[in-house]
Amino acid sequence: KEGRTIFMSSHVFEEMEDTCDRVALLKNGRIVSVAKMKDIHHHNIKTYKIEFNVKEEYSLFLQNSFNIIETKGQYNQVTIDIDDKDIDLLLEALKQSNIKFISEKKYTLEQYFNNIYKKELV
Secondary structure, eight states: TTTOOOOOOOOOOHHHHHSSSSEEEEEEEEEEEEEEEEHHOOOSEEEEEEEEEEEHHHHHHHTOOOOOOOOOOOGGGEEEEEEGHHHHHHHHHHHHOOOEEEEOOEEEEEEEHHHHHHHHOO
């Protein structure tokens, strides 16, 4: 219920995402981050997996300046990270392509955790 606080410790990120409205990350006994789950899920950098029907269109897309995370050439698939403000550039690049599918990979608490810990190491 709203207005209640429950302290919970877990290394199972999915459990925390399903249960909590807010999370605090601890490192060496001190809080390094506090965030609302809705803010974590509405991250401004989005990850998209795109599969092309035509190999040539896949190859052409790879020549764009998008931040490519992964490619699977045998499936004509590419995974990219893109800022929300640049989504129109992605749509423009895909406009004339024969796309089999495009799906957004949601930003997770585990990714947030890993990013926070990387920053703490610096």
